Amino acid sequence: MQSAALPAVLESDANLVLASPTASGKTAIAEAAIAKTLSAGGTACFLAPMRALTNEKEREWARFEALGYTVEVVTGERDLDPARARRADVLVMTPEKADSATRKHDSRRYDFVTEVDTVVIDEVHLLDSDRRGSVLEVTIARFRRLCDPRIVALSATMQNVAEVADWLDAPESATFAFDDSYRPVPLEAGVETYTHGDNAFADKYRRLYRALDLVEPHLREDGQALVFVASRQDTVRAAEKTRDELAERDVPVGARGDYDFHTDAEALSDDTLRQSVLDGVGFHHAGLATEDKNLVEEWFRDGTLDVLFSTSTLAWGVNLPARCVVIRDTKLHDPLDGEVEMSPLDVLQMLGRAGRPEYDDVGYAWVVCDRSDExxxxRLLAEGRPIESRLADDLETHLNAEIALGTITSISGAMDWIGSTFFAVRAGDDRDVRATVVAAIEGLVEHGFVERDGDRLESTARGRLASKLYLRLQTAHRFARIATEDDPNDRDLLRAIATAEEFDSVSARSAESDAIEAVLGTGANAGEDLDAGARKVLAICEASLSGTIPAALKSDAWVIKQNALRLCNALAAFLDRFGTPERANRARRLEARLEHGISADAIGLTAVDGIGASRARKLAASEIASPWALQSASIESLEAAGLSAGVAERVHEQSQELPAIDIDWEGLPDRIAPGDQEIRELPIESVGGGAHAGIRVTANGREMTSDETYLGETTVPIALFGADTDAIEIEISVTFPREPLPTVRESRTVVVE
Incomplete structure (x- = not known):
């Protein structure tokens, strides 16, 4: 395969599409394309199908660093260093991060994406993924408009190679489809069924015993088995049960008599894993420490481990074949999407791991499923499956992004854009494609994301903000509506987040219902009008405010909380743009509480760099509960509150960068005569750092004026009317819509006499 494909990689700059079986050497093709780009002084971008594999490639490609090139991973879980990304020779990204970055290509932070010379798509059949597929599709289309890079698209399971090549304008000389005869080890694949029961927990063990029946003959012949299960927890539970079951069946596995291996296993940080590997059974998932994963992979490669249970991560890029592969679970629980069927292309990807080159003459692979799915x-194993476009499912969202970016400015431009997508290649009929696009544009206009004037299209503020914040349009529409409603409280904002479309597929298990009710309580304000999934999200958010998430909700809490933080940030931006500073500030403070899990009184402390939940609690316990108190505290008092000397000094220095409001009341008279009218201008300034602020003035509780400005310094007009009252209480409040700082309020009384 490599001999046939490498000339097209190295001797041409044409786009290239290659489908070849697992373990046939596609990584070398990707690296050759990257090396060709680097040798010409260019920048390569590698799109990895999942975040775990970006870290894998970072370790693997240290050898590029040894040659003097820099490799930079850019994902949502890492803090971006734009200067490093700009200097990088190889960028490693997920499709989602590349989509977000290319949307912001005209910013100084993400301008590096316009300098990419080659994009390597690892596992291009991700195009067929329900929600991620459309993201990959529009990202590649956008890359081609921004900088027209060379595209190298690779896949292990791609039936319609010619259509993908047509989409990417890859010439016939750079289009390759290698069949199973190019597998280094032939594959025998089949389907085994089990009898489905009423208890999902018992069903897992029925499938496990079926899997072990398939695995056992190969273990007795010194073969190895890789078993894919649904979740991290399932890898651990299945490994524990398998140790007992293999011992009962008297299958000769394990290395308990090997003293050296006992010593090596002590290096594992996971206690359960340490005990398990001694019996020849391991487990692997993204939640393990990197060192533990590396050791497990090393031991499986060298044959020390006989059986390895894993989540899908190992199917995507980690070169860890086994004589036999079994997919025990074809349905997965996703924290955001509930129970989902495994993608057919994922199934083929996993089964392709069967067969160890140089060790096996044949690989064996099975899917264990319910009889109804047999x-x-x-049919999937016999016929494969063509890659479909998923763009139609999210067309409005992606059209909105392109219109917001200015890459589409007219309906005719939208037709040109859709013509550059894989969707147009698969749809075939131009009339159907045009009708689909026109309907999507009409929907955007109807909901206020786009304005249309004849053929011309222009994004609205709502549309631009939705694109910038990577929101689904229904969520953006709801957030815009909340911005104009009457003063939503914290629970109202949390409900808006919990009912966002991004969470529409979250499901609640029956075992979680008691924990949800314990957090939310009962009654009209407990979210009982919401569906079970939204109540679960609301409960996790509510519990996160105090940092006490019930154990029954923890398995999905991290993913849900991270998405809730992103949505809360977006909601704050909508409230800032379309609502009031007070509402935006409420959302900012709520976002900070979600992240840190501390009380509302102390949350303003987290606006200071270097203060998280632990330090905020220490300071609040010492009655330094506000950022203003922190500004005036001595370093000695911060040390007395429990901060180390170095931290206390840094925190004190950082606190001085926060705004410190000074209102000059000297121009306000102490008294005014009945019937008199006076207008005074009062200076307001920040004697600390600057900040965007909303300033509101009231007289006896009635609003006189409100304004938004950057402080700095400004003046506010005060109108005094000596009417039929004994006194006028003037209150000035300064609110920070973009920071989790408490509102500053000061008042003075003017006597009427």
């Missing part, structure tokens, strides 16, 4: 999986 025919579908047999």
């Amino acid at each position: 025919r579908r999986y047999r």
Whole structure:
């Protein structure tokens, strides 16, 4: 395969599409394309199908660093260093991060994406993924408009190679489809069924025993088995049960008599894993420490481990074949999407791991499924599956992004854009494609994201903000509506987040219902009008405010909380743009509480760099509960509150960068005569750092004026009317819509006499 494909990689700059079986050497093709780009002084971008694999490639490609090139991973979980990304020779990204970055290509922070010379798409059949596929599709289309890089698209399971090549304008000389005869080890794949029961927990063990029946003969012949299960927790539970079951069946596995291996296993940080590997059974998932994963992979490669249970991560890029592969679980629980069927292309990807080059003459692979699914999986194994476009499912969202970017300015431009997508290649009929696009544009206009004047299209503020914040349009529409409603409280804002479309597929298990009710309580304000999934999200958010998430909710809490933080940030931006500073500030403070899990009184402390939940609690316990108190505190008092000397000094220095409001009341008279009218201008300034602020003035509780400005310094007009009252209480409040700082309020009384 490599001999046939490498000339097209190295001797041409044409786009290239290659489908070849797992373990046939596609990584070398990717690296050759990257090396060709680097040798010409260019920048390569590698799109990895999942975040875990970006870290894998970072370790693997240290050898590029040894040659004097820099490799930079850019993902949502890492803080971006734009200067490093700009200097990088190889960028490693997920499609989602590349989509977000290319949307912001005209910013100084993400301008590096316009300098990419080659994009390597690892596992291009991700195009067929329900929600991620459309993201990959529009990202590649956008890359091609921004900088027209060379595209190298690779896949292990791609039936319609010619259509993908057509989409990417890859010439016939750079389009390759290698069949199973190019597998280094032939594959025998089949389907095994089990009898489905009423208890999902018991069903897992029925499938496990079926999997072990398939694995056992190979273990007795010194072969190895890789078993894919649904979740991290399932890898651990299945490994524990398998140790007992193999011992009962008297299958000769394990290395308990090997003193050296006992010593090596002590290096594992996971206690359960340490005990398990001694019996020849390991587990692997993204939640393990990197060192533990590396050791497990090393031991499986060298044959020390006989059985390895894993989540899908190992199917995507980690070169860890086994004589036999079994997919025990074809349905997965996703924290955001509930129970989902495994993608057919994921199934083929996993089964392709069967067969160890140089060790096995044949690889064996099975899918274990319910009898009702048997025919579908047999057809998949016999016929494969073409890659479909998923763009139609999210067309409005992606059209909105392109219009907001200014890459589409007219309906005719929208037709040109859709013509550059894989969707147009798969749809075939131009009339259907045009009708789909026109309907999507009409929907954007109807909901206020786009304005249309004849053929011309222009994004609205709502549309631009939705694109910038990476929101689904229904969520953006709801956030815009909340911005104009009457003063939503914290629970109202949390409900808006919990009912966002991004969470529309979250499901609640029956075992979680008690924990949800314990957090939310009962009654009209407990979210009982929401569906079970939204109540679960609301409960996790509510519990996160105090940092005490019930154990029953913890398995999905991290993913839900991270998405809730992103949505809360977006909601604050909508409230800032379309609502009031007070509402935006409420959302900012709520976002900070979600992240840190501390009380509302102390949350303003987290606006200071270097103060998280632990330090904020220490300071609040010492009655330094506000950022203003922190500004005036001595370093000695911060040390007395429990901060180390170095931290106390840094925190004190950082606190001085926060705004410190000074209102000059000297121009306000102490008294005014009945019937008199006076207008005074009062100076307001920040004697600390600057900040965007909303300033509101009231007289006896009635608003006189409100304004937004950058402080700095400004003046506010005070109108005094000596009417039929004994006194006028003037209150000035300064609110920070973009920071989790408490509102500053000061008042003075003018006597009427």
